[in-house]
Amino acid sequence: MPRPKQEEDLRLLTKVSKLYYEENLTQDEIMERLQLSRSKVSRLLQRARERGIVKITVVSPPGLFPDLEAELENRYHLSEAIVVEARDPQSQSLLSRELGIAAANYLLRTLQDNDVIGISWGTTLSYMVAALQPRPTPGAHVVQIIGGLGPPESEVHATDLCRRLAQLLQCRLTLLPAPGIVDHVEVKEAILSDSHVRHAFNLFSQINVAYVGIGAPTPDSVIMRDGSILSWDMLDDLLKKGAVGDIALRFFDAWGQAIISEVDQRVIGITLEQLRQIKRVVGVAGGPQKIDVIRGALRGRLINVLITDHITASQLVR
Template identity: 45%
Template sequence: MPTERSNLREPAIGGLAPSQLRLLTKVARMYHEHGMRQPQIAEQLHISQPRVSRLLKQATELGIVRTTVVTPSGVHAELEERIERRFGLRDVVVADPGQPAPGEQSVLQAIGAAGAVYLETTLTGGDRIGISSWSSTLLATVDAMRPRPTPVAERVVQVIGGVGNSTSQVYATRLADRLAILTGAEAVFLPAPGLASSPAAREVLMSDPHISDVLATYGGLSMLLAGLGSLEPSPLLVESGNAIADGEQEALRELGAVGDICLRFFDEKGQAVRSPLDDRVLGIDVETLRSIPRVVAIAGGSRKYTAIRAALRGGWVDVLVTDLGVARRLAAEPDDR
């Protein structure tokens, strides 16, 4: 039948005749489906190994071989990527508490576990890590981490004063000390309260060489590990004695503040809110904080949503570890940039 013979001679996919496509398909099946190595394929088909490599590449280019990534249950890669694009983040880790309406403790545990895995994966050596002192999510993260066989960080430095109520101060000390032990780093503590009683008291404290020497290390940090606070302080911060008073909260609210990172407050759009409180904080300043190459925020829960969104809008954060509920709300935010 002339018509059929004519069709057999016509070029097919990519301008290749069926006989050529047959070899491409055969090599692709041998490699991808039967698990044969390239030298085995070359020997069996009596062609060179470089040709096998070229044929495999060509099979991919022509769509004969297609790579499909199947997302496992509990992994939210597409959601993470949407948030990364929406807010210009380097990385997003979404933790799934695995419950339809998880409580704060379930969210805290899920975020802590996800934060621990992120740090174990990305700390590869030489980092100088700043860490805030009064954060339940950071405590959950460090408690979930496993020790590394070799040092993966050079130094762990408190970036806000860790002195407070004698009971809660144990948490601040444990946070920096435990992370240093787990990563094989040197722990550097800031022996001062996070919030001085007055600007004059802060100046006196900052003149102490033990304190000023620690503050001087902040410019060399390669990474900051922090929680994100809402305007209402967390129970841990209240217990520490470093929480702002009700009157100061109201003053900040009138200035538009919705959240903070290391007691540096910002408004709904993520713009820094300057107030008299800045002159009482013993810790990293805004300019130094924002110059750190990698700022990792570990925060979640509906109570923190407004603060998290504002921090992302203002570019305070490079990497976010949060829970599924917050992530879905962030992904649904309109792009108002």
């Protein structure tokens, strides 16, 4: 008595699945062995997965967080999230170094010959540049998107970061020859009249990828360390207006909206609205003090790629 068709279908589904997944035969080999067409083999394998005969499980190695990355991407509509393990959550310096290494790997993986790369400033981006391996990309172009902040000899200084990056990529470089913040709006207007400064500003619209740090306005942050960037009165005024953080010294609130302040009027660099026009903005930040700041940047669509640590990522998806 012939077997029922359903039983025969299940037998064939199971046989093809075992040959392909357990015996590692190719679809062409299965085709020859069972006298099936290649399209039939392909359809059978697809049906086996749909019916639960084949169940594929991806086991993540320790230190990798694909589920967290996917949840961040879905919740905040990110192009990509990269989550690294925070091996010592109490050490912001070590965490910044680990995030910098991850950012360097991302930059090298995604680098295109015609990229116009905007760079802000900060400790984590300095670690990113330090971790980069030389990759000659003569068609690329590095652009400084905020004037110099802090001591010019500092490795976190925007000018130094851009120079080092351009040397590693052996590509074109446009610096922004101006301080990042000045004392008076009149001084800013005079600086903006300089042809070299105007040239850098005109390139902002051509940037297709930007790498930015995300700062938290805390007493121990890099913008407050020596008082040369912001005073305590300025910081207090920004906090009263609802500032939770900044990108390139452009402060924003918990929803990623720009804080209009006297400080903002004296900054020489890219604006948050200009940042939103860039196709790919990579935010590199992590640590307990950065959770609300990163969340604000994500809500305001100021970044669309996030590189952070697994503890911060877990808080962001709660």
